Amino acid sequence: VTPEGQETYWDAEEFYYYWLDEAFKNGDLYSWNGLGFDFLVLHDSDVTLGNSFVLKHYDMMFDFFCHHGYPVKLTNVMCGFGRYAEADWLEKSKEKLQGYILDNDRDSIAHHSQTKTRFILDVAKGCVDSGGIMWVTNAGLRRMETMDRFLTVNECRNLPEPDTGWMKEGGLTRDRFL
Numbered sequence: 001v002t003p004e005g006q007e008t009y010w011d012a013e014e015f016y017y018y019w020l021d022e023a024f025k026n027g028d029l030y031s032w033n034g035l036g037f038d039f040l041v042l043h044d045s046d047v048t049l050g051n052s053f054v055l056k057h058y059d060m061m062f063d064f065f066c067h068h069g070y071p072v073k074l075t076n077v078m079c080g081f082g083r084y085a086e087a088d089w090l091e092k093s094k095e096k097l098q099g100y101i102l103d104n105d106r107d108s109i110a111h112h113s114q115t116k117t118r119f120i121l122d123v124a125k126g127c128v129d130s131g132g133i134m135w136v137t138n139a140g141l142r143r144m145e146t147m148d149r150f151l152t153v154n155e156c157r158n159l160p161e162p163d164t165g166w167m168k169e170g171g172l173t174r175d176r177f178l
Contacts, residue, residue, distance in 0.1 A: 029057040032074045032120045035153060035177060055157075058150040060124060064133060066156040066174060067145070069164035072135050078119060080134030080142060081126045086119060124150070153178075 034057065065071045075087035093112045100108040127133045132146040151159070161174065 030120065030124045030150070031057060031059045031061075032077075032123065033061040033071070034059045035062050055153045057153060058124075059153055059156075060120075060127070060133075060150055062153055062177065063151050063156050065172070065177060066151075066159045067162060069162035069167065071172065074116075074119065074123065076135045076137070077123050077133065079136040080144070081123065081130075083119075083122075090116060090119060 035054070061071055061074070075090055078084075078087040078090070093115070097109070097112055099105075100112065127147070127150070130144075131148075132144050134142065134144040136142050157174070157178070
């Protein structure tokens with residue numbers, strides 16, 4: 001869906017070079033697990049990502065991962081900001097998404113994608129406004145870490161590795177994430 005609300009269907013390469021590249025030129029680009037999912041899908045679609053804005057954008061989950069050594073789900077962060085109903089909606093919609101795709105239900109796919117994008121923007125604004133990232137752990141505990149700003153993927157790559165000695169062997173590594 002274009003910024004004007006028009007529904008369009010692009011192949012992955014056109015989408016990457018036309019829409020995402022233009023969006024990046026007009027400002028900062030934020031994602032939640034863009035490296036681990038969105039840009040991976042483009043890569044798997046044979047789009048040559050190269051030395052592009054992928055490494056210059058702000059992947060908020062990758063930033064969190066590089067500081068803590070483990071990822072956190074978007075829905076856990078939404079709950080950290082008290083947005084339980086929206087987090088619940090996102091989980092339920094994600095469960096239905098495969099069916100929407102199989103049924104070629106473009107309206108439901110677009111609604112899911114637009115709503116999730118809005119949630120990601122809201123989380124970014126919430127983190128900036130509150131001076132940190134808040135989340136609810138899988139054990140139900142509320143956590144917050146203060147931060148000055150999100151770091152780009154390139155900046156995160158230069159962070160020291162976090163202490164993950166308490167974790168089980170074979171967890172996700174930064175290199176594997178990238």
